[in-house]
Amino acid sequence: MLVVDRAGLIVGANTAALVLLRGEGTEPLTGRVAADLLDLSSDPRTWHAYHEVLRGREARLSRTRRIKHAAGHSLWVRVTVSPVPGAEVVLLSLTDISARRELQARLRHLQMHDPVTKLANRALFFERLSAALEAGAYEGTGATGRVGLCYLDLDGFKAVNDTLGHHVGDRLLAAVAQRLTHCADRAGHATGAPLVARLGGDEFALLVEDSTGTEQVAALAEAALKALQEPFDLSGRRLSVSASIGVVERHVAETTSTGLMQAADTTLYWAKADGKARWTLFDPERNAHLMTRQALSSGLRPAVERGEFVLEYQPLVRLEDGRLRGVEALVRWRHPQFGLLTPNRFVGLAEEDGSIVQLGRWVLRTACAQARRWQLEHPGVPPVFVSVNVAVRQVWDSDLVADVAQILEETQLAPELLQLELTESAVMGSAGRPLQALQALSDMGVHIAIDDFGTGYSNLAYLSRLPVSVLKLDGSFVRGFQDGGDTPSDPADAVIVEAMVQLAHRLGLTVTAECVETAEQADRLRRIGCDTGQGWLYSRPVAAERISGMLAER
Structure with a gap:
């Protein structure tokens, strides 16, 4: 006392x-x-x-x-x-x-560790994972706010247990644990070792708390894969196993323990399905492909009402002087469960069930309103037009002409600042209502563009009779279309592109080249008379605010 x-x-x-x-x-x-x-x-x-x-x-x-x-x-x-x-x-x-x-610590260690491998067990793993997610949610702590996970399963372990017995299987698990721990120790030399845990059976996990990015977690998975590929010598027995590893890396604010483990389990399944003995990184796009068609279809209509769709804009640049002329509006679905989905994941389904009409109307109204907003915010520069993709079902199942007229009146956007893109296969051979609608839109002052030109029917006879003002050359013609470098230009591409540009100009059409990625491509396209370029050389699809910044610099 x-x-x-x-x-x-x-x-x-x-x-x-x-x-x-x-x-x-x-x-x-x-x-x-x-x-x-x-x-x-x-x-x-x-x-x-x-x-x-x-x-x-x-x-x-x-x-x-x-x-x-x-x-x-x-x-x-x-x-x-x-x-x-x-x-x-x-x-x-x-x-x-x-x-x-000390007794409590020893009891807790026994409670939280696997007796076979001496690694952290499932209980301790989830305790650490929950703590990592909670700690990373606070700002100003000097942490990265990210977490990474390698979820590992041994290939062929069941055969070892069935043929040699569980005692050999346990010794193999212990040897695997030692190699994984060595990998974790080497990976954490500067930042702290990842937690290595046995979750049960032949399943292991490596938890990277405060991850610095996907590269760090992928490097850990690669190291673990190589370490386990070396044969194991167990009392005169030489055993070989491999591993399949699912890799997930996320910001903690965007995930939960359940969500992270579901993604890891899905990615591990991909690694096994792709042939085993490999690591696979979680891919939101591939994950979306695994969703049932019904799950996506049933969510399309309410998603529009809930405001889950957003637009990004990719610049369309005049090749002659590099100035911004317009933008293409590209829709994205911020799915509450599966993350950001690109149009190839849902537009086809929307066309099948008819929800493309409702979605297309929202895209058109949002894009026109944004184009008008840019015009008002930057009165000192020439206004940019906005290009919107239209599905053929929008022409058949709705009064597209009336929709466009109403939206242009609501947003006060001039018709010549709107361009509608239809695929070549949808336009070629148009007759009846689709042709009448396109003609009415053209008479209104709206520009009509054929998207991905050169990949569909290519019935050139229709070009002179359709109310089309723009051809967008498919990116397959532009790739490799450059001087010098490791990938020389394909002469056939050059001939085809030059011929299409000359044909379009003879018909009074302008030409936009898609997928322009290098300055060499842009220069060749400019020299043969192509009017407009679009691609990563100029910009990826970006938010509306980024386009505002580009306009302010003009």
């Missing part, structure tokens, strides 16, 4: 306290600051509560502290602080609980 005055100084101590804190035959504790000896000032809450007891405002305080003995070792002490009635001192009772804490 220690007696401490209101100032926090020790004024009395029994022999047991002296032995506990300083050892036998040492100088008295009188005059020392009790909080320093007992580590009561290391965290603000304990420090405040201790002072409240010293001042007589609180009746009692009890804390467990880890303190350092004068001899150098550490011990755990339960400290209880109580005022002494009628005196200006408080009494500190100290109980050495080191043995109890």
Whole structure:
């Protein structure tokens, strides 16, 4: 026991306290600051509560502290602080609980570790994963706020168990655990080793808390894969196994424990389905392909009402001077479960069930409103047009002409600032209602473009009779269309592109080249007369705010 005055100084101590804190035959504790000896000032809450007891405002305080003995070792002490009635001192009772804490730690280790491999077990893994997700959700901690996971399953382990027995299987699991731990230790040399856990059977996990990115987790998976490919020598037996690994890396704010494990399990399945003995990175697009058609179809109509769709815009640049002339509006679905989906995942389904009409109307209205907004925000520069993709079912199942007219009136966008893109296969051979609709839209002042030209029917006879003003050359003609470099230009591509450009110009059409990725491609296209370029050389699809920035720089 220690007696401490209101100032926090020790004024009395029994022999047991002296032995506990300083050892036998040492100088008295009188005059020392009790909080320093007992580590009561290391965290603000304990420090405040201790002072409240010293001042007589609180009746009692009890804390467990880890303190350092004068001899150098550490011990755990339960400290209880109580005022002494009628005196200006408080009494500190100290109980050495080191043995109890050590027993608790040993029991917890047994409870949280796998007896075969000595690795963390499933319970400890999920405890650490939950803690990592919770800790990463707080900003300003210096952490990356990301988490990575390698979910691993041994290929051929069942055959080892069935033919050689579980005792050999257990020894193999222990050897696998050693190699994985070695990989984790090497990977965490500078930033802290990932947690290696056995989740059950022949399933293992490597948890990268505070991940620095996909590259770090993929490198860990590659190292683990190579480590396990080396044969195992177990008491004269030479065994070979491989592993399939699913790799997931995410921002903690965008996932949960359940979501992360589901993604990892799916990706592990892909690794096995792709041939085993490999690691596979989680791909939202591939995951979307696994969804049932019904799950996507049933969610399309309400998704429009819930505002789950967004538009990105890819610049259309005049090749002659590199100036921004227009943008193509590209729809994305921010699916609440499967992440950001590109049109190839849902437009076909939307066309099948008819929801493309509702979705297409939303895309058209949103794009026109945005184009008008850019025009008002940047009155000093020539306005850019917006190009919107139209599915052929929108022409058949809705009054597209009336929809366009109404939206242009609502948004106050001039018709010549709207371009509608239809695929070549949808336009070629048009007759009846589709042709009438295209003609009415053209008469209104709206530009009509044929998308992916050169990949469909290519019935050139229709070009002179259709109200088309723009041809968009498919990117397959542009790839490799460059001078010099490792990939020389294909002469056939050059001849075809030049011929199509000349034909289009003879018919009074302008030509846009898609998938322009290099300056060499752009220069060749400009020299043969192509009017407009679109591709990653200029910009990937971006948010509307980025286009505003480009307009401000003009």
